[in-house]
Amino acid sequence: MKFLEYSKRYIPSINNAIKSILDIKSKNVENLFLKDYYLELNDYLLSGGKRIRPILGIATYNAFHDNKDDTIIHPSVGVEFLHNATLIHDDIIDKDDSRRGKPSFHYRYRNYHKQYKLKKMDDFDFGNSIAIIGGDTLFILGLEAYLFNEFETKLNLKAIKYYEQGFIEIINGVLIETDMVNNKNISMEDYIKMIALKTGALIEKSILIGANYAEVEEKFLKDLSRYGLNLGIIFQIIDDILGSFGDEKVTGKPTDGDIREGKQTCLLISALTNLENEKREKLERLIENPNMTTDNVKEVKDLFRSSNAIDSCKKLANSYYQEAKSSLEKLKDEIKDSEAEFFENLLDFVMNRKF
16 A cells, blocks of 8 residues: 555544544643643644654554554554654744744744733743643653553553653754754764654654554564664655755745754755865855845855755665665565555655655
8 A cells, every 4th residue: 555545544543543632631621721722732733744653653563463453543643742742842943933834833822922912921932932831741642642542551661662762862863953053064974863863763663663562573673673764864854855945835834944044954964065165165154144134045055056965965865765675675575565565655755755
């Protein structure tokens, strides 16, 4: 089954599981502000998203389990709560006011502040404060997917361990990325290590959580991990390209954010490596400018193009595509054909995605 077919089959059930967890919280509070808060979180989570992480958990479970059943759906959504928790916090860090073409969580509460003309705190601080709590809330709620389901306690405890590991690795990746902004001497190897933590870790853990519930033999976990980490690396490299050259109407994100923030993306590192001295120095000056204009952003994009950074990054992504495919080939004799097709097609989808 292809990725989009799998998505069509499972996303409605995934969304229902997400909604059920948030509905319980909303119904169990009397305070009107809290009710609105949980409804806002519900709307945020259900406003879009590819659901790649829970789908990977479901597909891994189905790949090894004797019978496909829907018991895996509820625990599969834990990683989606964690993923969205990190997105809420990322948007604060990156000062992004939109997510998936809609207001980011902190921006929703800036608007709330203006709507109700609150006096004690300015709208910027109010929005950020509520969003910090919002991300924390989703992280905690994600654990409930492993506490209340139909699986044995030992399997749920193992899933929680993977969840914890994934969260810690994401934090480490974001911290390294934050430090990289102030460092000129970043190699592509440094970048790959960072995105393996920031993006690859949770994709890998989503797969391992599915494998855990299917009680997959230890000998298969190494290749499952390699597939997941490489898929995550590919995802982030393509995300970097879309972050500067994607269609904003399709991605739902502005194409100047990474450049204005001076993020050490695949494009920037590739350009700094390949440009001649004069152009490289110009790029460095532009990236270091905290008050970058629209024309400056265009200049940076032109330098990316002249250095062939886009093609270089696509070639790099393809090298990890081949590694992921190699791991998948080793698993094909052990997993169901429909899921083998899913895993292979997902690689192609991520490599060629436009959103």
